[in-house]
Amino acid sequence: MEDSLEKLFSKQFNKKEFSNVKLVVGKTKKVFYSHQFVLSMISPYWEKLFYDKNSEQKHPNRILVVFLPDVKEEIFLLFLKYLYYRKILLKKEKEKEKKKEQETKEEKPKEIGKETGQMIELYLLSEKYECEELTTRCYEYFRKQISNSNCLIFFQYFKNRGISILSNCHLQYIRNNTELLFGDVNCFRQLSKETINYLLDNNYIISKEINIFRSLINWANSEKERKSKDQENVTIKTLLKDYLPTIRLDLMDFQDLQYVYSTGIYPVEQLFNCSLRLINKYNPVLKRKIRIRKNSKILVLCSARGGEKKLFDFKKMIMDCGHKNVDLINISKSSASYKKINSYDLVILRCSNYSPTNNPQSMGNHLAKFVRNGKGLIVIAINSLIENDSFRIQGKIVEEGFIPLAVAERNTSTSRELGQVHIPDHPIMFNVNSFKCKDYTHFIGTHDINGGKLIASWDNGFPLITEKTKEGGKFGTVVCLNFHPMSTAITNGCGKAWLQETDGAEIFSNSINYLVKRSNLH
Incomplete structure (x- = not known):
């Protein structure tokens, strides 16, 4: 009985017949048809718009026209489909594209794709319309999508957009997996300087110091390649200038220091002094391999x-x-x-x-x-x-x-x-x-x-x-x-x-x- 009711309900999606709301959406003025009670049932925003005694739109017995020029057509379509189907109906990727993504999944960090972008816009729209049920569904979608390959770039994206609940969700994952994440020396490659500063300045980084250094070197190489097109005389040392004081050289062993020496970033005298301290095998500090929470x-x-x-x-x-x-x-x-x-x-x-x-x-x-x-x-x-x-x-x-x-x-x-x-x-x-x-x-x-x-x-x-x-x-x-x-x-x-x-x-x-x-x- 419940299934048949759902099917019957979903058949009314975007049908002009029996509808009493005409929604004109986006710059192209795409027209969608809906029902006041459907929109109001799940969204206090729409309920107030239609049924509040002071609302200019309070006309339940005639078709209302609502203009939404700032909403993207494809995102509003997803929102409207959810109201009638109670499902988030994203367009499925072509099998060829899906296979290609699977093959390259482990090669480089995941970027913000079209599907993810749509889900972000849908999440923001659900918040705007106070649709708590859909907001929760979107949050669960992102929570289940978190992985080692995407958490850092997604954290940066959500933080820059000011979507705190999603950035905090990814930050929680980063906190719980710092050793594994920062063990990948390419982890910083797609991050901005501001995001790297934020991560290194916070109190939850647990990683070998040499991994932090290698990650910064790889990030600087990427930045140099990108900036060399517009600027001359861009050097690795200049790009890393603000980070060098934060690196704990005294937490590295001889092999680590040898790699640092090969980069030519630090003065030889400074590295030599670190090597001398390593000779004292009774120093209990020098066995420390994990990054201290400095704050x-x-x-x-x-x-x-x-x-x-x-x-x-x-x-x-x-x-x-x-x-x-x-x-x-x-x-x-x-x-x-x-x-x-x-x-x-x-x-x-x-x-x-x-x-x-x-x-x-x-x-x-x-x-x-x-x-x-x-x-x-x-x-x-x-x-x-x-x-x-x-x-x-x-x-x-x-x-x-x-x-x-x-x-x-x-x-x-x-x-x-x-x-x-x-x-x-x-x-x-x-x-x-x-x-x-x-x-x-x-x-x-x-x-x-x-x-x-x-x-x-x-x-x-x-x-x-x-x-x-x-x-x-x-x-x-x-x-x-x-x-x-x-x-x-x-x-x-x-x-x-x-x-x-x-x-x-x-x-x-x-x-x-x-x-x-x-x-x-x-």
Whole structure:
């Protein structure tokens, strides 16, 4: 019965008989016929036009003539067809063209084709006419079309047109696939300088630095070829002038630097100094392969035995991993309001069992609210979660199970190392191949992770890295690192420090990047 009604309804499409609206569309004044009730049924815009008591068009018993000179004929035809067929009826591509597109799909990034252009115009028209159902259909069409080959060029197109809901949809895809997208050294070729600046200045790029550099070189070669037709003396170095300061040469290895040298872009002396730093194999920073989110604001809430020096050493370790916008509050002497805490993208918490936490109950409540607001928190489990320790964190962050490790006794063991990695492809484990403590190991001795995810364990089976995002609402994520945070680079005489030639710096910096990325999605 429903199908027969739909067929009957669709037969009235663009029929002059029984119609009571004549629509004169576009520059060619193409005429379409429709019905007031059909247009009004799905569109508040048309309903107001026809039936509002103040409307000049309120004449339901006679044929109305409506002029739409600014609307394209073929787009209005699609709109009208949708009202009668409840389907988006695009003209199918010829099989030959379709086959050709399939053959070249992997060779170059997809451009804005005719079908896509029509869908964009239809989307804009549906918004103009307040046709929510059609707007949603168009949005779903674009969402399903997103792929590695088109997301960057489509993002640029929608952003330039000011279509924020579609540009944000593609930006979300870019955020979730940055390693793969920026691994293609041709990814920037079709992008404008403004779009590249926008992408590199934002807080979600995870890519090897050499890939960013290669992509910029390829983009500059394309720009040079294009501009050489109109301008003389266009050089790669000139085109890349604004980008060179943003490239982190210290995140490259010898092979990467050799390629950079071959381009002749950087001074030899600068590259030589980078090579000298690589000789120091114990520098934990130099293993970093992923691009740091340079705009991230990080707050370290930390207390420590041994005075201010250890606190600032801890802050320096984080900054040495590439995170420059780092503030520190000594929570054994000061406290932080929720307003202060919430102004950051990420908080790192480290309590001490020798230095009391100033108002740990209030601090825990603030942190719970911070995570509820979609932000990320890293908890250094040692001392922060010790059972029967009045210096540990308290309040709702513990009571409501936000932290993916239960409060328990601190265990001391002989030197332990990285054991089973339960989620090998987790972003926190990127480039993490080894992790080991010097002489002995402190950790919270529990297997209870409060319903969180176990990412990696110590070699004795106890949790090493865990994470949890509470269900319900847009909660942020809490990552728990169950080891002493200092490396032997800071406290060489401390037996519980992790060996700086292992990958503790990667664990810290990956955790920060992972949580800042998730925080930016909320």
